[in-house]
Amino acid sequence: MGAITLRHVEKWFGDLQIIKGIDLDIDDGEFVVFVGPSGCGKSTLLRMIGGLEDISRGALLIDGDDKTADPPSKRGLTMVFQSYALYPHMTVGENMGFSLKTAGAPRAEIEAKVGEAARILKLEDYLDRRPKALSGGQRQRVAIGRSIVRDPTAFLFDEPLSNLDAALRVEMRYEIAKLHQNLKRTMIYVTHDQVEAMTLADRIVVLEYGTIAQVGTPRELYERPANLFVAQFIGSPKMNIVDCVTADGAFTLPGGRGGSYSGARPATKMGVRPEHIEIGAPGTGMIDGTVDVAEYLGADTYLIVDAGPAGRITVRTDGDTPVRECETVGLGAPGNRLSFFDSDGKAI
Numbered sequence: 171m172g173a174i175t176l177r178h179v180e181k182w183f184g185d186l187q188i189i190k191g192i193d194l195d196i197d198d199g200e201f202v203v204f205v206g207p208s209g210c211g212k213s214t215l216l217r218m219i220g221g222l223e224d225i226s227r228g229a230l231l232i233d234g235d236d237k238t239a240d241p242p243s244k245r246g247l248t249m250v251f252q253s254y255a256l257y258p259h260m261t262v263g264e265n266m267g268f269s270l271k272t273a274g275a276p277r278a279e280i281e282a283k284v285g286e287a288a289r290i291l292k293l294e295d296y297l298d299r300r301p302k303a304l305s306g307g308q309r310q311r312v313a314i315g316r317s318i319v320r321d322p323t324a325f326l327f328d329e330p331l332s333n334l335d336a337a338l339r340v341e342m343r344y345e346i347a348k349l350h351q352n353l354k355r356t357m358i359y360v361t362h363d364q365v366e367a368m369t370l371a372d373r374i375v376v377l378e379y380g381t382i383a384q385v386g387t388p389r390e391l392y393e394r395p396a397n398l399f400v401a402q403f404i405g406s407p408k409m410n411i412v413d414c415v416t417a418d419g420a421f422t423l424p425g426g427r428g429g430s431y432s433g434a435r436p437a438t439k440m441g442v443r444p445e446h447i448e449i450g451a452p453g454t455g456m457i458d459g460t461v462d463v464a465e466y467l468g469a470d471t472y473l474i475v476d477a478g479p480a481g482r483i484t485v486r487t488d489g490d491t492p493v494r495e496c497e498t499v500g501l502g503a504p505g506n507r508l509s510f511f512d513s514d515g516k517a518i
Contacts, residue, residue, distance in 0.1 A: 172233070172324040172356030173198045174219065179228035181214055181380075188214050190380040191228070196358065198233075201350050203359045205367040206377035207403070212360045213328055215377070219358065220249050220326050232323060246323035250330045254309045256301040263288070263297035266315045280319075287315040290352060291345070307338040311345065318349075324356035331366065343369055364404055368392070376400050398439065398515040407444050407472060407484045409509070412457075414440040421510070423457050424479035430505060433518040437510035444472070444486035446507035449493060455502025459483060461495050475501065 174196040181189035188211050196202050204212040217223040219230060221242035230238045237245050256265050266287055267280040288294045291311045301309055310330060317325060327346070331339045347370055350357055361367055367374050368388045376383040376391065376399075384396040395401035401409045414421045414428065414437060421431040421440060431437070452458050459477035466489065473485040473493060483501060493499060510518040 175231040177229040180226050182226040188380050199354050201357045201372045203367040203371035204375050210377040211380040212377050216360045220247050221245050248317035248320050248322035249326040250313050252329045252332050254313045261298050262312050283319040287318040291315050306334050327359040396517050398511050401441050409441045409443055410483045411439050411441050412480045425457050433510050437518050438513045439511040441509040442503045444484045446503050447485045448502045450500040452498045452500050454500035457501050460498050464495050
């Protein structure tokens with residue numbers, strides 16, 4: 171079992187509050203990703219769960235047992251860091267089995283658990299090599315294997331892929347996803363990379379300055395952001411946000427056009443994802459603009475459109491689009507693809 175519960179958890183460094191009353195329930199076997207900008211408190215929160223940082227106020231429960239005051243060794247958790255931290259003079263097998271050896275486990279048990287971890291991570295052919303003979307991705311797999319042999323209640327990952335190049339990150343994302351499928355253990359993963367968050371998570375926890383901005387599945391956060399912060403943080407390219415005025419069942423954008431509006435209260439911002447924008451002739455849709463830059467990416471082309479007082483709007487369209495730079499276009503979107511936010515930045 172690996173259910174983890176946080177009850178009004180706070181972290182203070184002197185007079186500075188970093189974590190501001192977090193309440194969160196993580197189910198057994200769930201893959202939860204903490205995501206947010208630098209300095210939002212995601213790594214601090216992970217270290218508090220692991221016992222590497224004290225909890226100033228509140229409580230941590232693991233499978234219903236209060237572990238707030240327990241040291242890391244008593245929590246049944248294991249942590250994989252950004253740094254591999256492998257012993258250079260030891261082989262892969264020795265690195266993976268070192269924690270069991272120091273705990274006095276029998277040699278046969280160590281060999282069995284190291285062999286099983288190596289099989290899961292496809293490291294059988296590398297057990298006699300030393301870390302300097304491995305690639306970055308292989309070293310990270312060894313670091314993960316070192317955690318697997320301990321048979322933990324839950325895995326904690328602190329930005330484990332940030333030292334890898336783009337191709338290796340894609341490969342390791344696949345490896346970690348398959349690891350979760352095979353082991354069916356609770357995993358908490360910290361990253362600032364929203365692609366990792368969207369592709370790996372059962373649920374994403376978006377942190378904003380020590381508080382939870384929103385918790386939900388990747389689809390919920392992408393399609394129904396709770397506020398402006400989540401709307402612009404989740405998604406690449408980010409959601410376009412434009413000032414608007416609402417009245418008499420309609421919204422109006424800078425420039426005088428807009429569309430119908432059925433929100434329960436007045437909105438001051440309208441949001442639309444780049445891929446939901448439809449391109450038409452000038453004078454059609456919600457607003458007109460001139461294409462400043464066309465970024466060709468193969469399957470897609472990103473158009474950066476100067477919409478005058480509405481600002482720059484990013485449009486994601488087909489890679490074969492005939493629209494070119496300096497062309498004036500009309501931009502529209504289906505009403506069910508629009509998001510609206512009030513003066514406090516909360517979704518309507």
